[in-house]
Amino acid sequence: xxxxRTGAQIMCEALIRDGVDVMFGIPGGAIxxxxxxxxxxxxxxxxxxxxxxxxxGHAAEGYARATGRIGVCIGTSGPxxxxxxxxxxxxxxxxxxxLAITGQVGSHVLGKDAFQETDITGITMxxxxxxxxxxxxxxxxxxxKEAIHIATTGRPGPVLIxxxxxxxxxxVVPNWDIKLNLPGYKPNYQGNRKQIREAIKLLLAAKKPLxxxxxxVIMSGADGxxxxxxxxxxxxxxxxxxxxxxxxxDHQLSIGMPGMHGWVHVxxxxxxxxxxxxIGGRFDDRVTGKASTFAPNAxxxxxxxxxxxxxxxxxxAIPIVGDARMVLQALMDELPDRxxxxxxxxxxxxxxxxxxxxxxxxxxKQQYSKRDEGVSLPPVDVYNALTQIVNTRGKYRxxxxxxxxxxxxxxxxxxxxxxxxxxxxxxxxxxxxxxAAMGVAIAHPEDTVWAICGDGGFQMMNQEMATMxxxxxKNVKIAVINNGxxxxxxxxxxxxxxxxxxxxxxxxxxFAKLAEAYHWKGITVERSxxxxxxxxxxxxxxGPVLIxFRVEREVNVFPMVPQNKSIGEMIVNASxx
Amino acid sequence: xxxHTIVALVQDxxxxxxxxxxxxxxxxxxxxxxxxGHSETPGVSRLTVVIEWEDVExxxxxxxxxxxVLKVSDVTNDPTVEREMVLAKLHIPGGKRPEIVAxxxxxxxxxxxxxxxxxxxxMTGSPxxxxxxxxxxxPFGIKEMMRTGRIAMVRGGRGHAAEDVLESNGxxxxxxxxxx
Numbered sequence: 001x002x003x004x005r006t007g008a009q010i011m012c013e014a015l016i017r018d019g020v021d022v023m024f025g026i027p028g029g030a031i032x033x034x035x036x037x038x039x040x041x042x043x044x045x046x047x048x049x050x051x052x053x054x055x056x057g058h059a060a061e062g063y064a065r066a067t068g069r070i071g072v073c074i075g076t077s078g079p080x081x082x083x084x085x086x087x088x089x090x091x092x093x094x095x096x097x098x099l100a101i102t103g104q105v106g107s108h109v110l111g112k113d114a115f116q117e118t119d120i121t122g123i124t125m126x127x128x129x130x131x132x133x134x135x136x137x138x139x140x141x142x143x144x145k146e147a148i149h150i151a152t153t154g155r156p157g158p159v160l161i162x163x164x165x166x167x168x169x170x171x172v173v174p175n176w177d178i179k180l181n182l183p184g185y186k187p188n189y190q191g192n193r194k195q196i197r198e199a200i201k202l203l204l205a206a207k208k209p210l211x212x213x214x215x216x217v218i219m220s221g222a223d224g225x226x227x228x229x230x231x232x233x234x235x236x237x238x239x240x241x242x243x244x245x246x247x248x249x250d251h252q253l254s255i256g257m258p259g260m261h262g263w264v265h266v267x268x269x270x271x272x273x274x275x276x277x278x279i280g281g282r283f284d285d286r287v288t289g290k291a292s293t294f295a296p297n298a299x300x301x302x303x304x305x306x307x308x309x310x311x312x313x314x315x316x317a318i319p320i321v322g323d324a325r326m327v328l329q330a331l332m333d334e335l336p337d338r339x340x341x342x343x344x345x346x347x348x349x350x351x352x353x354x355x356x357x358x359x360x361x362x363x364x365k366q367q368y369s370k371r372d373e374g375v376s377l378p379p380v381d382v383y384n385a386l387t388q389i390v391n392t393r394g395k396y397r398x399x400x401x402x403x404x405x406x407x408x409x410x411x412x413x414x415x416x417x418x419x420x421x422x423x424x425x426x427x428x429x430x431x432x433x434x435x436a437a438m439g440v441a442i443a444h445p446e447d448t449v450w451a452i453c454g455d456g457g458f459q460m461m462n463q464e465m466a467t468m469x470x471x472x473x474k475n476v477k478i479a480v481i482n483n484g485x486x487x488x489x490x491x492x493x494x495x496x497x498x499x500x501x502x503x504x505x506x507x508x509x510x511f512a513k514l515a516e517a518y519h520w521k522g523i524t525v526e527r528s529x530x531x532x533x534x535x536x537x538x539x540x541x542x543g544p545v546l547i548x549f550r551v552e553r554e555v556n557v558f559p560m561v562p563q564n565k566s567i568g569e570m571i572v573n574a575s576x577x
Numbered sequence: 578x579x580x581h582t583i584v585a586l587v588q589d590x591x592x593x594x595x596x597x598x599x600x601x602x603x604x605x606x607x608x609x610x611x612x613x614g615h616s617e618t619p620g621v622s623r624l625t626v627v628i629e630w631e632d633v634e635x636x637x638x639x640x641x642x643x644x645x646v647l648k649v650s651d652v653t654n655d656p657t658v659e660r661e662m663v664l665a666k667l668h669i670p671g672g673k674r675p676e677i678v679a680x681x682x683x684x685x686x687x688x689x690x691x692x693x694x695x696x697x698x699x700m701t702g703s704p705x706x707x708x709x710x711x712x713x714x715x716p717f718g719i720k721e722m723m724r725t726g727r728i729a730m731v732r733g734g735r736g737h738a739a740e741d742v743l744e745s746n747g748x749x750x751x752x753x754x755x756x757x
Contacts, residue, residue: 121592125599130644133591150644183746184588184647308638 007137008037008168011101012045014144017176020072022046022063022442023101024056028076029116031103033168048442048471051463053080055435057087058461060098062439064091064156065422066397068219070148071098071439077105078116081162082123086429088158089127093426094242095215097156099147100124107135107164121162129157137170145178154187155306156219187305191322196330199277199301199318204336206275208351209235210298212258212287215242215425216280216305222325223247223418226279229328232335234348236355238266240281241410244421249414255355256364259287260561261407265358267559267567270295279303280324283313284426293566303327365412367558367573379405379481379551381528383412386450386479389535395447397422397440401433401457403488405481407557409452431460434478438468441476448539449475455482455508465518468544477538478520478546480511483553491556495577515546523547578629580609581653582729583637586739588645589615589622596643597624606630610661610726618739621647625728648742656732662701662725663711664689668718669696677717684710695720 005013011034015023023045027035038047050056053075060071075084081102091098105114121133130150132143143161151159203209217226223246230237230247236255237247247254256263258270270276276298281287283302288294291313299317302310303324310319320327335341368380390396391414398413400406400423415421422440424432437451458480468476490504512522521541525534525548538545556577559570571577587593594613601608606628613624630636633651640649669677677696681688686700700710704727711722730736 122595125592125596126603129642182644183743185644186746306642308635308642310638312635312638 002173004171005174006033006037006169006171007140007163008033009040010137010140010172010174011144011163011168012037012041013174014141015072016041016044018070018145018148020045020070022048023072023074024048024050024059024063024439025074025101026050026053026056026076026080028080028103030077030105030165031074031080031101031168033165034074034101034103034163048438048467050435050467052461053083054086054431055438055461055464055467057084057098057100058090058429058432058435059439059442059464061087061091061094061096061432062399062422062436063443064097064439065094065436066419066440066443068221068419069097070152071096072101073098074101076103076116077120078118080116081118081120085123085127088124088160090424090427090429090432091158092127092129094424095156095219096158097151098158099151100158100160102160102162103168104133104162104164106166108166110135110164120160124160127158128160129155131160132162134161134163135167137167138172138175140167141174141176142178146180146182149180149182150185154185188307188321189305189323189326191303191320191327191330193330193334195318195320196327197334199320200331200334202275202299202301202318203233203235203277208273209233209275209277209348210269210273211235211237212240212276212278212281213237213243213246214240214279214281216303216324217243217246218280218418220280220323220325221418222280222328225325225328225332227251229332232332232341234352235277236269236352238269240284240287241423241425243281244410244415245418248416250416253352255359257410259284259567260289260563261411261557261559262567263359263364263411264362264559264570264572265355265364267561267570268358269355271297271566271568273298275299275301277301277303279328282309285313288313289561289567290564293568362572364559368412368555375552376527377525377531377549377551378528379408379483379549379555380412381531382479382481382549382551383408385531385535387413389532389539390448390450391416393448393539395444396420396450397444397447398450398452399423399433399437399440401451401453402428402430403454403457403486404483404491404555404557405452405454405487408481411557430454430457433457434461435464437476437478438464438473441468441473442471445475447475448477451476451478453478453480454487455480455484455511456486456506458511459508462514465515465520465544465546469519474543476544478515478544480546480548482508482511482548482550483555484508485553488557490554494554494556495560495571496562511546511548521545524550526550578631579653580627580629581633581651582657582659582727583626583628583633584650584652584729584731585624585626585640585646586616586648586737586742587622587624588647589620590645593622593643593645594624596645597626597640600639600643601626601628601636610724612726612728616739618743621739621743623739625726627727647739647746648737650731650737652729652731655735657729658732659703659727659729660701661704661707661727662699663707664697664699664723665711665714665719666695666697666721667714668694668720670694673717677714680713684713686710
């Protein structure tokens with residue numbers, strides 16, 4: 001094994017050694033040595049040629065979010081790397097483990113404004129978990145190992161390795177005997193036992209406890225433990241946007257999503273609860289509304305693997321730093337036996353009943369069913385048909401974009417399993433869904449992958465439809481919720497800016513024809529009665545399909561908490577707006 | 578807003594300062610001073626940052642997110658020895674030199690260069706004493722001045738030796754839980 005290898009060969013071998021089998025990228029001058037080497041390893045390392053580096057980055061994110069494994073994207077120096085900035089920032093916000101590999105100009109011209117030179121490590125410092133500028137081939141085995149370790153452990157996140165062209169071309173004898181040396185990186189997985197006992201004490205004494213499940217539950221694979229814990233204590237569970245799927249929505253303890261577009265009964269329950277147990281969520285402002293008014297009666301228990309999240313937005317009574325799954329296991333170990341718990345169950349049932357009553361009063365989903373005369377396709381009809389059909393047609397994953405259609409998907413579809421709802425949350429990156437769906441489809445070729453997006457987001461990243469054809473990907477179906485507006489912005493303009501529709505009306509090409517041009521099947525739906533048939537046709541088609549749902553143009557997402565207001569102050573439905 | 582003195586142990590690597598500074602800059606705060614150099618242990622640097630900040634606990638936690646940061650302490654309320662050094666070039670016509678010589682003696686400062694019409698004085702002391710010295714020499718006409726920024730060390734047995742931090746952290750990463 002003491003043969004010499006080029007830096008680029010070492011990069012390929014390092015990726016293979018860490019279990020990587022697919023990469024999304026685009027070649028260019030500075031990264032060409034890597035592509036030269038890749039050819040040799042093409043049976044082990046599949047390269048997916050994307051049409052835009054942003055697409056490559058989101059595809060890597062989709063792959064990572066659907067599997068929990070590292071997603072890999074590649075760009076050349078200069079614009080190739082700056083195009084990766086958006087997905088890297090997105091991955092940082094949503095704690096998605098991706099590795100960005102970027103080519104850099106030769107080390108002898110570094111810092112001299114060489115052709116396609118950009119200081120990408122400087123640019124991405126605040127939006128990566130860590131990054132590296134590598135100028136020597138012999139550092140590559142260690143750095144790749146460390147980078148993937150950092151990206152996938154603790155609170156996962158994006159890591160970037162920028163490699164100079166000469167480092168990729170230099171030949172060295174690689175040293176694969178690697179012992180990671182990371183004295184400054186010690187994620188704490190086991191929660192503190194004392195704090196865990198305190199948390200149980202607080203939960204057992206609570207009259208109105210709530211569990212809030214976030215991204216951390218999904219990422220650590222803690223859905224089973226979460227359900228068992230909630231059942232043992234009979235505590236209602238709310239799921240944040242990224243916590244969706246951590247408990248099946250037909251479970252008696254699942255009550256739904258909180259926040260800006262959360263259900264009334266969920267937000268009211270938060271405002272009433274006396275103990276809020278947040279596991280793996282970061283109290284994002286879209287969840288809390290005005291943070292100082294959030295859960296005013298609650299003592300908060302916050303479980304997070306990242307200590308800097310605890311106490312950042314909301315005052316915490318009991319902090320627990322640890323991995324969601326391991327902390328839940330420890331909590332279960334410390335629970336008293338069933339007889340003692342039985343006493344608590346009485347109280348908890350009253351509380352759950354109270355929440356269900358509030359839910360019954362507001363009938364949250366029904367507001368969308370009222371329809372004005374002459375409306376041929378309200379968006380709700382698309383979601384109702386989708387949720388019915390996808391749940392009877394085998395395994396599926398749904399990737400959403402950003403905006404109204406995203407909130408409708410979170411509200412109106414029924415969610416049952418972890419890693420089936422994949423979206424851009426923290427960064428709110430329009431254009432995410434189409435390339436991310438490609439990554440998901442490659443990770444799970446047996447599943448049907450739906451990308452649901454608006455006509456705005458779709459037009460930002462639809463070029464990856466060509467990539468999917470070239471790669472022979474058949475299991476992606478795109479549903480464009482096409483209302484001819486940047487709909488969420490228009491909604492804000494309608495509600496808060498006197499309908500001044502500045503910069504929001506949006507035209508597009510005929511999306512079905514565009515799909516046909518990409519060699520996809522394209523279907524246009526304009527009436528409710530055609531929705532079901534179109535979705536069934538998408539399923540019946542052996543290949544990728546796009547459905548252009550031309551929905552009623554000015555429908556709003558309700559309930560809604562206006563920005564910076566308390567989640568207790570909701571606009572419940574259109575008649576209140 | 579209160580002024581905070583933060584002492585951190587970081588790995589001595591390219592980019593680490595940039596990461597630390599970037600974290601502070603992100604929130605739009607100005608760094609009053611920062612001093613950095615080798616610690617007693619090779620490969621580890623110790624830095625002292627002085628900033629005005631409301632929520633310094635959050636900054637400390639965020640600094641720990643940086644992979645190369647080993648230890649962060651807010652020593653504002655600890656008993657510390659704090660030192661700063663200043664070099665000042667004064668415009669001094671020949672006749673005024675004795676006055677400066679007298680002042681440097683009072684402040685335990687040093688004259689390190691004498692030119693035809695200039696003198697360079699060096700003074701080390703607590704930040705307050707350094708400021709006091711600067712105020713006193715200002716009327717003579719300061720042509721150039723350079724301050725090192727504050728360095729701070731906790732008195733007595735407290736504080737953190739780099740070697741101890743490395744030891745207690747351990748070099749090898751912890752066992753990672755496996756996914757389902």
